[in-house]
Amino acid sequence: xxxxxxxxxxxxxxxxxxxxxxxxxxxxxxxxxxxxxxxxxxxxxxxxxxxxxxxxxxxxxxxxxxxxxxxxxxxxxxxxxxxxxxxxxxxxxxxxxxxxxxxxxxxxx
Ligand code: SF4
Numbered sequence: 001x002x003x004x005x006x007x008x009x010x011x012x013x014x015x016x017x018x019x020x021x022x023x024x025x026x027x028x029x030x031x032x033x034x035x036x037x038x039x040x041x042x043x044x045x046x047x048x049x050x051x052x053x054x055x056x057x058x059x060x061x062x063x064x065x066x067x068x069x070x071x072x073x074x075x076x077x078x079x080x081x082x083x084x085x086x087x088x089x090x091x092x093x094x095x096x097x098x099x100x101x102x103x104x105x106x107x108x109x
């Protein structure tokens with residue numbers, strides 16, 4: 001990796017970390033928090049991610065969307081690097097590929 005690439009990567013990581021911090025701060029005080037059903041619906045999709053973008057911890061639990069804290073949207077790959085169990089709690093967040101339902105608890109009947 002050359003210097004320019006390293007700076008670009010550091011910038012992407014910094015932006016993703018700032019975004020994640022803002023989201024977690026907001027939901028931790030109860031602003032824009034998804035329901036338990038919405039969170040479960042989102043995470044169920046991530047576990048079986050149609051694009052195989054989810055990463056998992058060594059114990060098999062769901063972890064991040066692509067490389068941790070590395071938003072690759074600017075690099076054309078779209079993964080956000082978010083910790084998924086945090087991201088799923090924030091109603092303002094969405095799957096970067098549009099795999100999450102817009103209204104996860106909406107009936108299809
Ligand atoms: S947020 Fe979307 S792309 Fe990322 S792991 Fe979940 S379903 Fe896959």
